[in-house]
Amino acid sequence: MIEVKSITKKYNRTRVLDEVSFTAEKGQITCLVGINGVGKSTIMKAIMGLIPLFNGQILVDGRSIDKHLYEKVSFIPDTITMPPNMKIGQAMQFMQDFYISWNPQRAAEMLDIFKLKLEDRIGNLSKGNAAKANLLFGLALDTDYVLMDEPFSGIDMFSREQIASVFTNHLIEDRGVIMTTHEIHDIEHLIDKVVMLDEGRVVKEFYTEDIRMEEGKSVIDVMREVYQS
Numbered sequence: 001m002i003e004v005k006s007i008t009k010k011y012n013r014t015r016v017l018d019e020v021s022f023t024a025e026k027g028q029i030t031c032l033v034g035i036n037g038v039g040k041s042t043i044m045k046a047i048m049g050l051i052p053l054f055n056g057q058i059l060v061d062g063r064s065i066d067k068h069l070y071e072k073v074s075f076i077p078d079t080i081t082m083p084p085n086m087k088i089g090q091a092m093q094f095m096q097d098f099y100i101s102w103n104p105q106r107a108a109e110m111l112d113i114f115k116l117k118l119e120d121r122i123g124n125l126s127k128g129n130a131a132k133a134n135l136l137f138g139l140a141l142d143t144d145y146v147l148m149d150e151p152f153s154g155i156d157m158f159s160r161e162q163i164a165s166v167f168t169n170h171l172i173e174d175r176g177v178i179m180t181t182h183e184i185h186d187i188e189h190l191i192d193k194v195v196m197l198d199e200g201r202v203v204k205e206f207y208t209e210d211i212r213m214e215e216g217k218s219v220i221d222v223m224r225e226v227y228q229s
């Protein structure tokens, strides 16, 4: 389980995260929801230990963040970080050389699902294919948890469906996923838990199943209530 415990982050004097707490379980997809600038990416960076916190604590399977974290958690940012002149095949080799947890079979499988080619150059990929390559580089690592920043942003409907299919198959199964989004429409059915943020605070945390069964509401219904009230 990833436990985010009362984290506060300040940039200069501005609080961008204010006592944020939530949990994300293994085997579940947890979605951080909120409009632009509420602090979703900052939470991701905090979990990865990439930014210092003013206050609070983050535990991964009961342990504080340390260098071993990278064998347990992979982070898929919202833009591709591989050099543009590299070919996909070269980038995969680079990942294999760099990470013990790189799983070549899984990478080959994703290459096939996404119909990407080893000889495609990173810098020439369309936005959708760049997002898919990015997912491939992150998901081919055998980590227990995967963080994804806006995996569906700016991607056409068919590519979205292709990416969504990955969430329902064995490439994700049993792993804990935390993803951010500010548009939930197409992916609502994939999500187990929602953490709603507003101005750096958690305003609501719930299981989609509970809200559907007990109150007959969709995530969008709850978002309307929370953000338009």
Ligand SMILES: Nc1ncnc2c1ncn2[C@@H]1O[C@H](COP(=O)(O)OP(=O)(O)OP(=O)(O)O)[C@@H](O)[C@H]1O
Pocket (backbone or CB within 6 Å): 011, 016, 034, 035, 036, 037, 038, 039, 040, 041, 042, 043, 182
């Ligand atoms: N390095 C930084 N220095 C100063 N302020 C920052 C920095 N990084 C982020 N912020 C501010 O922190 C707040 C939260 O930013 P963050 O990127 O986490 O939001 P977000 O919810 O991910 O937004 P989006 O949906 O647009 O990606 C914003 O007000 C942003 O301007």
